[in-house]
Amino acid sequence: MKLDAATKYNLYIQSVQSADTDVLFYKKVYQDFRGKIKKGLTLREDFCGTGIISTEWVKLHPRNIAIGIDLDPEPLFFGHENFISKLPSERKNRIQLLRKNVLDKNIPQTDIAIAVNFSYFLFRERELLKKYFQNVYRSLKTNGIYIVDIFGGTQCTDSIVDKTKHKNFTYYWDQKNFDPVTNYADFAIHFRYKNKMYKDAFTYDWRLWSIPEIREIMSEVGFKQSQVYWEGTARDGGGNGVFTRVSKGEACLSWIAYIVGVK
Ligand SMILES: C[S@@+](CC[C@H](N)C(=O)[O-])C[C@H]1O[C@@H](n2cnc3c(N)ncnc32)[C@H](O)[C@@H]1O
Numbered sequence: 716m717k718l719d720a721a722t723k724y725n726l727y728i729q730s731v732q733s734a735d736t737d738v739l740f741y742k743k744v745y746q747d748f749r750g751k752i753k754k755g756l757t758l759r760e761d762f763c764g765t766g767i768i769s770t771e772w773v774k775l776h777p778r779n780i781a782i783g784i785d786l787d788p789e790p791l792f793f794g795h796e797n798f799i800s801k802l803p804s805e806r807k808n809r810i811q812l813l814r815k816n817v818l819d820k821n822i823p824q825t826d827i828a829i830a831v832n833f834s835y836f837l838f839r840e841r842e843l844l845k846k847y848f849q850n851v852y853r854s855l856k857t858n859g860i861y862i863v864d865i866f867g868g869t870q871c872t873d874s875i876v877d878k879t880k881h882k883n884f885t886y887y888w889d890q891k892n893f894d895p896v897t898n899y900a901d902f903a904i905h906f907r908y909k910n911k912m913y914k915d916a917f918t919y920d921w922r923l924w925s926i927p928e929i930r931e932i933m934s935e936v937g938f939k940q941s942q943v944y945w946e947g948t949a950r951d952g953g954g955n956g957v958f959t960r961v962s963k964g965e966a967c968l969s970w971i972a973y974i975v976g977v978k
Pocket residue numbers: 732761762763764765784785786787790815816817818831832833834837
């Protein structure tokens with residue numbers, strides 16, 4: 716059974732995105748490297764899907780500009796209808812969602828580029844991931860930074876289905892298959908909504924990359940340095956949503972971190 720596109724993106728956003736707080740983190744990270752800034756900044760959201768992060772970025776400062784890039788017209792259309800069209804014109808003029816490949820030569824230049832929710836994991840060959848990182852490096856302005864997220868931990872390769880109940884639906888994260896020889900992973904998101912099960916609403920053919928691999932490729936394409944932001948621990952032992960710069964992580968069942976490439 717298939718969900719209609721609008722419901723599918725609405726449930727996805729509620730389950731896995733927190734765009735309003737994420738943009739504060741991206742701004743803070745930029746300031747960590749470039750000092751306090753008062754001017755507006757440009758942000759490119761690679762693999763933007765519905766572009767909800769870009770929408771939040773233009774709300775943050777009256778001169779912020781956001782450009783989202785995605786290949787798929789379906790989430791881009793959803794984003795236009797549900798987010799961009801509802802912005803006042805002053806904000807609408809500072810955001811663009813482009814149907815483009817992140818590997819294209821002429822992707823727009825920005826101060827910050829991000830690839831989040833592990834989207835770059837879809838590049839399973841090192842050469843291809845390197846080609847993408849080279850493109851990002853070239854596209855960044857002189858003081859630009861590139862932010863990606865990454866996850867790991869012993870549990871991330873287990874065959875498990877993680878279930879989260881929300882008010883009107885249930886979200887399932889299904890780690891269907893993992894091959895330790897290639898690090899290829901076959902994962903999916905399912906939803907239970909209005910008493911019906913919607914299997915494989917989103918599917919992922921990923922390679923599970925490691926932090927050192929990503930930092931090495933960043934260095935090879937020219938980033939002067941890369942830094943890791945690690946999540947703190949809440950009282951219940953889970954993540955607390957606060958990420959700080961570290962030089963050493965902590966082995967645990969499951970972790971999320973950000974890697975920042977500095978031009
Ligand atoms: C996992 S979704 C990420 C959506 C959103 N960024 C988020 O944070 O949840 C991955 C998106 O990448 C897009 N995509 C896949 N390959 C791409 C490419 N080469 N260039 C641009 N977008 C691509 C897909 O269309 C899809 O919308």
